[in-house]
Amino acid sequence: MIYLDYSATTPLDPRVAAKWMDVETRVYANANSAHALGLASKAINDASLAVMAGFFGVPVESIIPTASAVEANNFALKGLALKYPKKRHVIVSALEHASLIGAAGYLAHQGYDVDTLPLTPQGLYDVEALDTLIRPDTLVVSLTAVDSETGSRQPIESCAERCRLHHVFFHTDLTQLVGKGSFDLSHVDLATVSAHKVYGPKGIGLLIKKPHVGIVPLLHGGHSVTPWRASTPPNGLLAAFAEALRLAHDEADQRLAIVQARHDQVIAGLRQQSRVTINQASQALPHFVNFSIVGTRPEEGLRYFSDHGICFSSKSACSGQDEKSVSVYAITGDEALAISSYRLGLSHLTTVTEIETFLSVLADYVGTL
Amino acid sequence: MTIIVISAVWCHACLSMRKTINAIKTKHPEWTWIEYDLDLDEDQVAPFKIGKIIPVFIVQKNNTEVKRIVGEHSLSALESELLNA
Structure with missing residues (x-):
């Protein structure tokens, strides 16, 4: 079989698989445990988070591991909505992944207004249209970085800058861009990432959340890798994702x-x-x-x-x-x-x-x- | 008149029509609306044998389907279709 569907998902890089297996079999203790093996796991996880933060150019406390990009997209929109309940307006694009549309659709069923940013004849976001669409009650503008059908690299940096001027949160889905092109998250408040699109394992994604952004966790249960999402720290998955990002950078x-x-x-x-x-x-x-x-x-x-x-x-x-x-x-x-x-x-x-x-x-x- | 709407939460065309549906609901409170989710309400959706395109608007009078409107429409177009059903 010839596989020409790498935008849907990628195979696991054998070097990433080796890292995953090594950590999961050797450094398997719960990183939240206070004993020596737990501390060793925490050290490994901290190192993985540092690699991720370095790759994206954000503070390490901005990295929130999730189970998928789907979860991260849902977390971004619903978590913000729970934190800022008086903001009842969301702006998305017609190019978004079903998980982002799904989260926005859920909010729409709860009474939120959802507007769609128009595209130019070149298929790019009409950045200036943000000025007329953004309202005093706009919660977030969420726009994917790459059109997953045509591959057009969207002007997310300009959109983020425009949102910053309007004091509106900007979220972007980086899933199709990571490992394929460069980006600048200086004015981006939240971003979604997936490991399996960059030769990493399925089962782990990230929500990048800048420290100034308030959000309500969707999964409660105490401090884990971060205070923002409860679950047993997935040591091997974190190490594998970090390795996939390192390879994407180096190669x-x-x-x-x-x-x-x-x-x-x-x-x-x-x-x-x-x-x-x-x-x-x-x-x-x-x-x-x-x-x-x-x-x-x-x-x-x-x-x-x-x-x-x-x-x-x-x-x-x-x-x-x-x-x-x-x-x-x-x-x-x-x-x-x-x-x-x-x-x-x-x-x-x-x-x-x-x-x-x-x-x-x-x-x-x-x-x- | 009853309007049965079949949509999906992950569908952008359905999402972009949400405002339109809400506006028509407000303007025509005499109409009854029933909304089904393509994935979550499979049993209710199956008898209507819809195709691949959503949203679908099924207009019923006296429990009989009199019109079926498929896909994304502007507010004026959808309202006109419903008024003429």
Whole structure:
């Protein structure tokens, strides 16, 4: 099987797996225990948290480990809502992950107003629109850093700066950006991260919360890794996540160069297919390739590729009228393209041969239409 | 007239229509609304045999479906569809 769906999840790096296994089998004591083994666990965990804080350029007390990015997104919105109950307005974008929309949707059912920040014709956030959308009772603006369909790197730094001027909290979902590109969290109040998108294990994420941000915990039960979320400290997962981030940092240039080469190879091949339209977004990360085959239904196309040993995705499962991709429609203005789009997720692990095979199967598929 | 709304909490199109639904509810208190969650109310949703697109608005009169409105609509468009049901 050829895997071209690295934006959905990544395989565990064997070096990360080794770290996980080493810590979990050797330094297994509960880090909240006062005995020597517990203290050893706490020291390991503190070192992991320090690596994470360094990677994101935030104080170590800003790092709140969670079980997933889904939890972190829910924690950010619901935790703020519980802390500031008089603020009843939230701003999101149409590009958010289902977990962020789910948390906002939950608040909407509780009577909150939720507005959507519009996109420009380039598919980027309309930063200036924040000035008219933000209200005195706005609780938080929550915007993903990367469109997970087209890979467009969104101007979150500008949005965060704008929110700071309005004294409104800014939360961003960094899940699709970590390990793929740089960012500046100077004006960001809260951020969501996931380990499994960066060759770390599934089962751990982070909510980054700057010290000045108040929030109510969703999981009560006493001080654990932090006072903000109760649970037995997952020593191995923390160490593994820290190792995955360290590798992402140390190998960033090397990985990006490979991904860019594979991206260029895919694009060159797609351009040879007359039935294929490349949906090129502004500021797109090379890890994403979005294209449409007009006249095809993505679920049928994906089945053909899967039957021929190639796995990738189309747009997100939830959609509005005509099942069109909000992202693709924003940058193309073409409904036919927006209902027939596909997404490749590339990695430094992707090989030249894999891309060649994909392009060959694509040519066969187009030939069947 | 009864309007059955089938949506999902994770769906942006459903979320963006929340304000529209609330506005129409306020404007037309004579209509009865029943809301089902696609995931949590499977038993109630199944008989309606909806497709892949949500939200879905099923308009009933005397317990009989007279109109089905699918997908995201503006306030004026949805209200017009309902008034003409």
